[in-house]
Amino acid sequence: MLRKITTKLLLVLSLSLFSINFASAQEGHEAHPENHEATAHEEEKFDIGQMIMHHIADSHEWEFAHGLTLPLPVILYTKQYGLEVFSSKRFAEGNGVYNGYINNHEHIHRLNPQGGLDEEVHVWDLSITKNVASMLLSAVILIVLMSTVAKSFAKNRGKAPKGIQSFIEPIIFFIRDEVVIPNVGPKYEKYLPYLLTLFFFILVNNLLGLIPGGANLTGNITITLFLAVITFIITHINANKHYWLHLVKPEGVPVAMLPLMWVVEIAGVFMKPMSLTIRLFANITAGHIIILSLLGLIFIFKSFAVGGVVTLFTLFMNAIELLVAFLQAFIFTLLSSMYIGSAIEEHHEADHGH
Template sequence: MKRLLFALLCLFSLTARASEPVATTADATEAEGFQPGEMILHHIGDSHEWHWFSLGEDHYTTYLPVLAYRAGHGVSAFSSRELAEGKTYDGLKLEHEHLVSEDGAKVYDFSITKNVASLILSAAVLLLVFTAVARGYAKRGTEAPRGIQSFFEPIIVFVRDEVAKKSIGPKYERYMPYLLTVFFFIWFNNLMGLMPGGANLTGNIAVTMTLAIITLLITLFSSNKNYWAHIFATPGVPKALLPIMIPVELIGVFVKPFSLMVRLFANITAGHIVTLSFIALIFIFRNIGVAPVTLAFGLFIFFLELLVAILQAYIFTLLTAMYIGGAVEEHHDADYQMGGGDGATPAQVH
């Protein structure tokens, strides 16, 4: 994936440089009309409006509410339509999708942006879907599931048996609500981000950071004395090495959620960039012969992203369960011996 991104960036660079010496004034004007970098960044970034698509000169956009507070000016509430195309309204304007005040005053932006609207929409979808699933269980009890219930039950059972039970152990039930919420929240938003006009919510590092922080807090508040004993008195490590090991173990506590945050953010964002880059090649070369090739590769990456959508949800949930399992695990003498009194190996103890 990294090599593919690097190759595409080089291709964009070479294409731009090759066209400069021979471009006429009209060609230069036409080339300046399409900026692939700006198009891609606009798609993967947040904004104060939700642009769905364009047909010729017509743009189909939903303008979202702008809510801002400035000291000495109070609260400003209006539609983002007032700020479209670089306009200024009530002393406010948008600079690279950041709300700024003309007089330089500090602006506290509480607007309903594209990502916030997508978050609300996905939460509503999750509530509707799983309310229907819950009604199905309440109505049919232990009978064979039907409809939407029959689709989600195998996935829920998989998360319970293959993720929660195996990673956390006997105490898994109390963490199932969070694990299921994380799994379906990430999966649904990954899929919604692949829809035309969809927001790149799980490709927003603020969202992935929030999920990682929640995982960290649950892990720390669920931890027992054995978890902290392993950090401050690592079994089997000579006491002389503890001054080195303790900082390493403490750093590891925060590196784990950091890796969760970056992994989800990077994988989802990279998929969007690669797909859009292939599509942008059509407009860069301005040759219809390029279209079938770039569209084929773009569709391949798109269908690959459908797999990545559920895979990233699974990985995030699995690692979360593993971190929680390490925090609630009870001490076993056999963990630090070649075998227990009954001949059990460390793997068999678990």
């Protein structure tokens, strides 16, 4: 664990030092009068907001660092032209245009013969984007990791855990004993596989997002919404009659107040997945924006002093984000367990004043 944290901090430090060196090179470039106009042009082009959005948003190519980009498959389907597959490198070579398509801020449209957008052609974008590639990578990591732990557990049954098992097994037991069992109750075994998968999926993607050049998967509201919807569906498919009766006719509520309570209860039902969605999305995205904003200060001020201070703050923020990565995975799993537990418990103690 300590070695992983140290490695991550060194990566951030390397990125910061690279940024400082780049800024210094820009300052040295200013010393030559013949390059003054080009330098001024570069200063004009730098936009910290655009830089931040470029790094946290999804894209059709995976840029690990400036000049180091991995092209990804672009998969498009239209009713008129059928299925078309090509590399995102084609868009880069054609300034965003290739084979009658234009990539306009990561939204792909079909062009008409006049060069304008063809509104009659609806493009279904099924591409392997940066977030999709990161999600597939995290799935492979989880499959390999958990398969290794399972084999190690079977091999060392009744013995002290070894290797990666000694790190993962306590986390699994902690989530089971301290999160799932107390909140879901005696029927926890049915939901444990989902909740453990949920925790480790969020955790792994949170950590991958902290690596320089990593994708902001859990900072994508579509992903967090999908995870919340799965919890919502599992909760209400397995909900018992006590849960539904509580929504329709809460105990102790006068009949005249029932219409108002229906509105409150229905709003509460849909606010739960929304709270899961926004909490994870906002916390992960905010952390990335803060770190990128700090690094952007190096390019704005172009000073060794500022670079040194920014490096220290970035290291501190990255350590905080490392904690947040675990905390947000824990909170999402905890709340999901509570929502499922409240829907399947046999008696609502709160209705009886306990």
